Amino acid sequence: xxxxxINGLAEGSVYALLALGLVFIHRITEVASFAHxxxxxxxxxxGFSIWQSTGLPFWMAIAGSVATGAVLGAVIxxxxxxxxxxxxxxxxxxxxxxxxxxxxGSVRAxxxxxxxxxxxxxxxxxxxxxxxxxxxxHIGVMATSLLIALGLSAYLRFTETGLSLRAIPQNPYGAAVxxxxxxxxxxxxxxxxxxxxxxxxxxxxxxxxLNSNMMTSPLIKAFAVAALGGLDSLLGAFVGGLLxxxxxxxxxxxxxxYLKDSLAFVFILLVLLVTPEGLFGKPRREKV
Amino acid sequence: xRRLGLLSAMGVLAAAAIVPLLAGGYWLYLLSLMGAYGIVAxxxxxxxxxxxxxxxxxxxxxxxxxxxxxxxxxxLGLSFLPATVFAVAIGWVVGLIVGFPAVRxxxxxxxxxxxxxxxxxxxxxxxxxxxxxxxxGLSVNPPVILGYAFxxxxxxxxxxxxxVVLAVVLAANIIHSRxxxxxxxxxxxxxxxxxxxxxxxxxxxxxxxxxxxxxxxxGALYAPVINFIGVEHFTLWLSISFIxxxxxxxxxxxxxxxxxxxxxxxxxxxxxxxGAYHQIIYGLAxxxxxxxxxxxxxxxxxxxxxxxxxxxxxxxxxxxxxx
Numbered sequence: 001x002x003x004x005x006i007n008g009l010a011e012g013s014v015y016a017l018l019a020l021g022l023v024f025i026h027r028i029t030e031v032a033s034f035a036h037x038x039x040x041x042x043x044x045x046x047g048f049s050i051w052q053s054t055g056l057p058f059w060m061a062i063a064g065s066v067a068t069g070a071v072l073g074a075v076i077x078x079x080x081x082x083x084x085x086x087x088x089x090x091x092x093x094x095x096x097x098x099x100x101x102x103x104x105g106s107v108r109a110x111x112x113x114x115x116x117x118x119x120x121x122x123x124x125x126x127x128x129x130x131x132x133x134x135x136x137x138h139i140g141v142m143a144t145s146l147l148i149a150l151g152l153s154a155y156l157r158f159t160e161t162g163l164s165l166r167a168i169p170q171n172p173y174g175a176a177v178x179x180x181x182x183x184x185x186x187x188x189x190x191x192x193x194x195x196x197x198x199x200x201x202x203x204x205x206x207x208x209x210l211n212s213n214m215m216t217s218p219l220i221k222a223f224a225v226a227a228l229g230g231l232d233s234l235l236g237a238f239v240g241g242l243l244x245x246x247x248x249x250x251x252x253x254x255x256x257x258y259l260k261d262s263l264a265f266v267f268i269l270l271v272l273l274v275t276p277e278g279l280f281g282k283p284r285r286e287k288v
Numbered sequence: 289x290r291r292l293g294l295l296s297a298m299g300v301l302a303a304a305a306i307v308p309l310l311a312g313g314y315w316l317y318l319l320s321l322m323g324a325y326g327i328v329a330x331x332x333x334x335x336x337x338x339x340x341x342x343x344x345x346x347x348x349x350x351x352x353x354x355x356x357x358x359x360x361x362x363x364l365g366l367s368f369l370p371a372t373v374f375a376v377a378i379g380w381v382v383g384l385i386v387g388f389p390a391v392r393x394x395x396x397x398x399x400x401x402x403x404x405x406x407x408x409x410x411x412x413x414x415x416x417x418x419x420x421x422x423x424x425g426l427s428v429n430p431p432v433i434l435g436y437a438f439x440x441x442x443x444x445x446x447x448x449x450x451x452v453v454l455a456v457v458l459a460a461n462i463i464h465s466r467x468x469x470x471x472x473x474x475x476x477x478x479x480x481x482x483x484x485x486x487x488x489x490x491x492x493x494x495x496x497x498x499x500x501x502x503x504x505x506x507g508a509l510y511a512p513v514i515n516f517i518g519v520e521h522f523t524l525w526l527s528i529s530f531i532x533x534x535x536x537x538x539x540x541x542x543x544x545x546x547x548x549x550x551x552x553x554x555x556x557x558x559x560x561x562x563g564a565y566h567q568i569i570y571g572l573a574x575x576x577x578x579x580x581x582x583x584x585x586x587x588x589x590x591x592x593x594x595x596x597x598x599x600x601x602x603x604x605x606x607x608x609x610x611x
Contacts, residue, residue, distance in 0.1 A: 026491030030394075032396050083579045089395040093342055094535050101571025109565060216524070219405065227400045232527050236576055260409040272401050273389050 002132045004249040010138035012245020014207070017145040017200040018215075018222035019229070019237035024152055024192035025073075027232045028165050031081055036095040036102050037104035037219030039076070039194050040201030041212065043069040048118060049201060049209055058119060062202050069198025072103075082183065107212045118205035126280045141203050143250045144254035148196055149238040155192075156234075165189055169232075224268040297456075305359065308442040311466055315442040317513065318557065322549045323448040324509040327455050327544035329533040331502025334459065336531070338468060340475030341390060342399040345406030346530045349379050349500040351413060351522035353507025355420055358428050358517060368431035368438075375508040376501045382494030383500025387493035397410070401564040404526050413519045425518030428511045438512070448509050450545075459542055462498070470494055472540075529570075536573045538586030547585040 018040065026032045033039075051058055052222030056132040076099055122140030126133050156162040164185055167175040176182050201215065208214040225244055229236020244264055251263055308316060334345050356375035360366045366374065386405055393401055413420045420426065430439040431447060438444045462468050473481040474488055482488055513518050529552050537548025551573070556566040577584050 032399075080575050080579060087578070089399075090336065090340070090539075091340060093396070093399060094531060095575050095578050097531060098571040098574030100528075101567045103571075105565060105567030105571060109568065142499075156350065166597075220407065220524070223400050224404065227397060231396060262408050266407050268404050269389065269401055272393055272397055 001250070001253065004253045005246055006132055006134055006138070008246030008249035009242055010141055010245070011249065012217060012242035013142045013145040014200065014204055014241075014243055015221045016238045016241025017141075017148060017203065018154060018197065018218055019225040019241050020145070020149055020234060021193040021196035021200065023198065023229065023231060023237040024190055024228050026226070027068045027234075028084070028168055028189035029077075029081070030169060031085070031092040031096065032223075032226075032231065033075065033076075033081075033099075033193075034093065034219075035103055035192060036096075036100035036194070036197050038100050038107070040070055040197040040204070041215040042103055042107055042201075043194075043198035044118070044201035044214075046211060047198075048116070048205075049111075051280055058121065062121060065202050066195050066198045069201070073190040073192075073194025073197075073242055074103065074187055076194070081190070082186070085186070094190030102204055104212065111212065113212060115209045115211040118210040120206035121202070124206075129233040136204060144199065144203060145238070145241075148199065152192075152233050153198070161185070195273070203261045208256050223263050224264045227268055228271055238272045271273060308445055313441040314446045318484065318553055319450045320441070320445050320513045321510070322546065322553045323445075323452045324506050324513055325530075325533065325553065326506075326546035326549035327452060327535065328458050328503045328506030328508065328530055329549050330389055330455060330542060331499040331506065332530050333534045333537075333540060333542075333545045334462065334471070334502070335495050335499035337534055337538075338463065338475065339471035339492065341492065341495065342395070342531075343402040343499070344399050344524070344527050344531065345386075345402035345404070345502050346499075346523045347524070347526035348406040348505035348578070349383065349503035350526065351409050351508060351517075352382055352500075353424070353504030354511040354522070355413065355507075356504065358426050358511050360427070361429065368433050372505065372508045374470050375504045379504025379507075380501040383497035383572050384493060386500065388498030390496055391489045391492050403524070403527075406522075406524060408523060410519060410524075413522070420519075422600035423519060425516055427516050428514075431512050444512060448513070451505070451509060455505065456542055459502075463540075463542070467491070467494070482600050488611050532570050532574050536570075536577055537586055538584035541584070541586045543589070544586035547589075551585065570587035 004080045043065040046068040047061040050064045051061035122136045225240040228240035356378045357371040360370045481520040533548030538544025559566040
C-alpha cells in the first residue's frame with residue numbers, strides 16, 4: 001500500500017508536469033493545446049539526437065530539449081494559433097489537433113517507429129526508506145514537478161510579466177488599452193508552457209522509452225487532470241495529477257489492472273457532472 | 289442556387305450509380321468506405337457544424353454500431369436490416385446518455401468528456417472478450433436481406449449507396465427545417481436562443497442522440513466493408529479523423545461531410561509509399577482550412593461553381609483576427 005502510494009505520487013508527478021504546461025498556456029491564452037504532448041515528444045527526440053550525434057554531456061542535450069520546446073511554442077503561436085485566437089474554441093481545438101497530426105507525423109517521418117531506451121538524468125539507483133523502495137528517478141521527477149509548479153506560480157504572482165500575463169484573460173481589451181503588448185505576452189505564455197512541456201517529455205521518456213507514441217496516453221491523462229482542476233488552476237493541475245497517480249496505483253492493488261486506464265475517465269466524467277467547471281475552477285458568467 | 293444544388297446532387301448520384309461498371313473492386317471498396325465514413329461525418333457535422341458541440345469520442349459510437357450489428361447478426365441470427373436498426377437504436381440510447389452531461393458541459397470540458405467516452409468504449413471492447421473477441425476482433429459476414437447476400441464489392445457498394453442517399457435526404461430535411469435552424473441559433477448564441485423560446489437542454493441532448501445514431505449507422509456499414517472489426521479500428525485516431533473530415537470538407541455542409549470522408553480515405557492511399565506523411569498532410573489541411581479557408585473543400589467547389597455560373601464575383605475577405 002505504501003509502495004503503491006509512492007509509485008502513484010511519482011507517476012502522478014508526470015501527469016501533473018504535463019498538465020502544468022497545458023494549464024499555464026490555457027490560463028493566459030484560453031487555448032487548450034492538443035499538440036502539447038507532441039511538442040514534448042519532439043523536444044525529447046531533438047535532445048536525444050543532439051546527445052547521440054555530438055557526444056555533448058547529457059544535461060546540455062536536455063537544455064537543447066527545453067530550447068526546442070520553447071522554439072516550437074513560439075512557432076506554433078506565431079504561425080497558427082494567433083490567427084485563430086479570436087475564432088472560438090472549435091477553431092483553436094481543430095488547429096491544435098492539426099498541429100498534433102503535423103508534429104506526430106514529423107516525428108514518425110524523421111525518427112521512424114523504433115522504440116529507443118532513454119537515459120534518466122537522475123540515475124536509476126534505488127533507495128530504501130522504511131520498507132518502501134524509491135528510485136532516484138522517482139524522487140527527481142517528484143521534486144522537479146513540485147519546483148516547476150512553485151516556480152510557475154511565483155512567476156505569475158511576483159513578477160511584472162506575470163502580472164501582465166494574469167491581466168490578459170481578465171480583460172484583453174482593457175489590458176491592451178493599458179499598453180500591454182498582448183501578442184507578445186501570449187507568445188511568452190506559449191514559450192514558457194512549451195518549455196515546461198519539454199521538461200515533461202525528458203522526464204517521461206526514461207519511463208516509457210523514447211518513441212513517437214509515448215505522449216499520447218500521458219497527454220490524455222494530463223487533460224483529465226487539467227479539467228479536474230478547472231483548466232486554469234496550476235494548484236488544481238498539480239494536486240489533480242498526484243491524486244490521479246495515487247488512485248490509479250491503489251486501484252490496481254485492490255481491484256483490477258484493467259480499471260487503471262479507464263479510471264481517469266470515469267473519475268473525470270463524475271467530477272465534471274457534479275462541478276462542470278472542475279474542482280478548482282471558477283464559474284464564468286456569460287453575456288448575450 | 290438551390291436548383292443548381294439539386295441538379296449537381298442528381299449528377300453525382302448518376303455518376304455514383306454507374307461507377308461499378310467502370311471501376312475495379314479496390315476502388316469500390318474505397319468508395320464504400322467513404323460512404324460509411326461520410327455517414328458518420330454527417331452525424332458529427334450536425335452535432336459540431338450545426339449545433340456547435342465538439343465531440344472527440346465519435347469513434348465510440350461507430351464502434352457501438354459496428355459491434356452491435358455484428359454481434360446480433362452472429363449470435364441471434366438477425367439479418368442486415370433488423371441488425372442495423374438495432375445498432376442505430378443502441379447508438380441513439382447511448383447518445384442520449386452521453387448527451388445528458390453534455391448539457392452541463394461547455395466547449396473544452398465537453399471535448400474532454402467525449403474524449404473520455406471514446407476511450408472508455410475502446411477499453412470496454414477490450415474487456416468484454418466473450419462478446420467482442422477482445423484483442424482478436426470479430427470477422428464480419430456479408431450483409432443478408434431477405435435471403436439475398438451482398439457478397440461482392442459491387443453489391444455492397446450499391447447497398448451503401450442506397451443508405452447514403454437515405455441518410456442525406458434525412459439530414460437535408462433536418463438541416464433545412466425547424467430543428468436545424470434552432471441548432472444554428474443555439475450555436476451562434478445560446479442565451480439569445482433561450483430568450484427566443486428554444487429549449488436548449490432538450491435540443492442539445494437530441495442533437496447528441498441523432499449524431500450518435502448516425503454514427504452507429506456508419507459503424508454498421510463500416511463493419512461489412514472492412515470484413516473484420518478489431519479494437520484497433522476505433523481509437524482516438526478515428527475520432528480525430530472524423531473531426532478533420534468535417535473541417536476539411538466543410539462545417540455544417542452535407543456535401544462537405546462526404547468530401548471530407550473522401551479526403552481522409554484518399555490521401556493515405558496516394559501517400560502510401562511515404563509512411564507517416566499522410567498525417568502531416570491531414571494536419572496541415574486542418575490548420576490551413578481554419579486559418580485561410582474556413583469553408584473547406586465544399587466552399588472551394590461552391591466558389592468554382594459560382595465562377596462558372598455568374599462570372600467573377602467579389603468575395604469579401606475573411607475578417608482579420610482580433611487580439
